[in-house]
Amino acid sequence: MNIDIILTGGTIGTVVKKNQAALDNSLIFQELLKGSRHNFKIHNPFTIHSENLIPDHWQALYREINSIEDTDGIIITHGTDTLVYTAAFLSLAYAKRNVPIILVSSSQPMHHPQSNAKDNFHMALKAIEKGVKGVFVSYRNEGAPATLYLANKLLGFAPYSHRLLSAEKEPYAVIKDGEFIRFGGDFLENNPPKIKFPVNRVVFIPALPGADYGFYLNCKNQPDCYLAELYHSTTCCVNEKENKYNLGYFIDRCNDMGIKVYIAPYENREFFYPSRMKLPKAVPLTQDTVAMAYVRLLFKDLKQ
Numbered sequence: 385m386n387i388d389i390i391l392t393g394g395t396i397g398t399v400v401k402k403n404q405a406a407l408d409n410s411l412i413f414q415e416l417l418k419g420s421r422h423n424f425k426i427h428n429p430f431t432i433h434s435e436n437l438i439p440d441h442w443q444a445l446y447r448e449i450n451s452i453e454d455t456d457g458i459i460i461t462h463g464t465d466t467l468v469y470t471a472a473f474l475s476l477a478y479a480k481r482n483v484p485i486i487l488v489s490s491s492q493p494m495h496h497p498q499s500n501a502k503d504n505f506h507m508a509l510k511a512i513e514k515g516v517k518g519v520f521v522s523y524r525n526e527g528a529p530a531t532l533y534l535a536n537k538l539l540g541f542a543p544y545s546h547r548l549l550s551a552e553k554e555p556y557a558v559i560k561d562g563e564f565i566r567f568g569g570d571f572l573e574n575n576p577p578k579i580k581f582p583v584n585r586v587v588f589i590p591a592l593p594g595a596d597y598g599f600y601l602n603c604k605n606q607p608d609c610y611l612a613e614l615y616h617s618t619t620c621c622v623n624e625k626e627n628k629y630n631l632g633y634f635i636d637r638c639n640d641m642g643i644k645v646y647i648a649p650y651e652n653r654e655f656f657y658p659s660r661m662k663l664p665k666a667v668p669l670t671q672d673t674v675a676m677a678y679v680r681l682l683f684k685d686l687k688q
Contacts, residue, residue, distance in 0.1 A: 385422045385456040387512060390448055392441070393431040394463025396490040396501045407431050411494045412461060416505045427452075434463025434470075439583045439682065442473050446579060449478070449485070457484045457512030459505070464489045464541050464548075467521065471535035472679035475519040479573035484512055487521045487535065491546045500524040503559075507532060510564050511557065519573075520556060523548045532557040536573055536676050551673055583682040584608040588674075591615050598628030601637055609686055610638060610645045611678055612666070618651050622662040632662035639665045644686060648677035 391397060391409045398405040409431060417424055429444040445460070452458060462470055467489050474485055486508040490501035500523070507522040507530035519535040525547045534556055539549040556568040584607075589595065591613040600610065612631055614620050623629040635645045650668035669677040 385512065386425070386454060387422050387509070388425045388427060388452050388455045388458045389417070390427045390429065390445065390458060390460045391431065392429065392434070392445065392460060392462050394434045394461060394467075394489055395493055396461050396463075396488065396504075397431070398493045399495070400493055405433070405493060407433070415494050416502065420509070422509070425452075425455075432463075433465075434467065435465040437463075437466040437470065439581065442470065443581045445470070445474075446477055455483055457486065457508075459508045459512075460485065460487050462487050462489050464491070464546070468538040468540050468673075468675045469679055471519065471521050471538055472673075472676045475534075475536040475573050475676075476576040476680060476683065477579045478519055479576040482517050484516045485519045485535075486511060486532075487519075489521075489523065491526075498526070500526075500530075503530040506530065507559055510559060514557075514564050514566070516557070516566075521548070530559040531555045534568065537673065538675065539673055540675065577680060577683040577685065579683055584684065584686060586611055586678060586681045588678055589613065591620060593621070594629065595621065596628050597631060597634035601634065606641065606643055609643060609681055611674075611681055612645055612647050613674055614647050614649060616649065617657060618649065618653065619657045619659045620647075620663070622659045630662075632659075635663055635666050646677065646681060648672050648674055 393407050397407055397409045397412055399408045427448050429448040430441055467487060471487055478485055488504045488508050490499050492499040494501050503524040504522045511532050521533045521535055524530040533550050534552060537551045539551055541548055554567045557566045587607040587610050589612045620631040621629050622632045627633040638645050645666050646669055647666045648669040650670050
């Protein structure tokens with residue numbers, strides 16, 4: 385099979401030198417590609433620690449992927465810190481592409497005894513061999529089998545345990561006892577926005593007790609839109625004693641200024657809490673993870 389490998393850096397491409405993780409893509413060739421029966425073509429649009437990722441890197445990655453022809457699959461090595469955001473970007477950018485695109489990372493540098501780099505990479509190869517379609521992330525959590533996740537359902541990595549969390553009820557596929565076991569159907573994102581650069585200016589406001597929405601109202605340089613996080617129950621603070629804590633009040637004032645406020649995560653449930661009724665002018669991004677909602681808004685036509 386013809387498989388394209390796009391190297392972007394991250395822990396999977398590092399070696400530890402003087403207690404620091406130094407970028408070194410040569411390990412990919414030495415440890416992951418050696419001896420494989422597939423035909424690999426290597427691309428390297430940039431090499432960074434992923435915490436330094438900005439939309440300019442997505443633009444470079446987008447151009448690189450668009451230049452690839454005659455391939456059975458694309459594997460992208462990436463750092464874990466911003467992986468869920470790049471996964472969201474790719475799931476929108478390539479929603480209608482049948483060639484599988486799979487992000488691969490690692491919890492530890494390649495030579496660390498607890499590194500999952502090889503398991504993650506081999507799961508990506510196996511998925512391409514099995515003809516999956518869509519955008520995925522391959523990752524093995526500690527104590528779990530190598531797993532293939534839908535790219536648009538990722539919640540992030542848990543601090544300290546570094547486990548990848550997903551909103552899926554069950555993963556797309558796992559490898560157990562050497563066998564590729566598929567649970568989910570092939571996935572393609574519906575109604576993706578048109579990819580354009582530069583991106584919109586989006587300000588994200590986390591859901592926190594005591595979050596001061598009034599601070600954002602007083603900013604002189606307002607963004608193109610806001611994304612306000614809701615709690616997991618699709619609720620928010622609408623404290624009526626102090627408007628600065630009231631998300632409904634904030635949304636109304638933004639509406640007066642002609643600035644849309646989007647909210648996520650937003651789940652259609654059998655019942656709802658009173659605070660949800662206080663947000664009639666908000667724009668819900670139904671069923672999106674926060675990461676997915678944020679990336680969607682970066683590219684969304686906000687005039688719609």
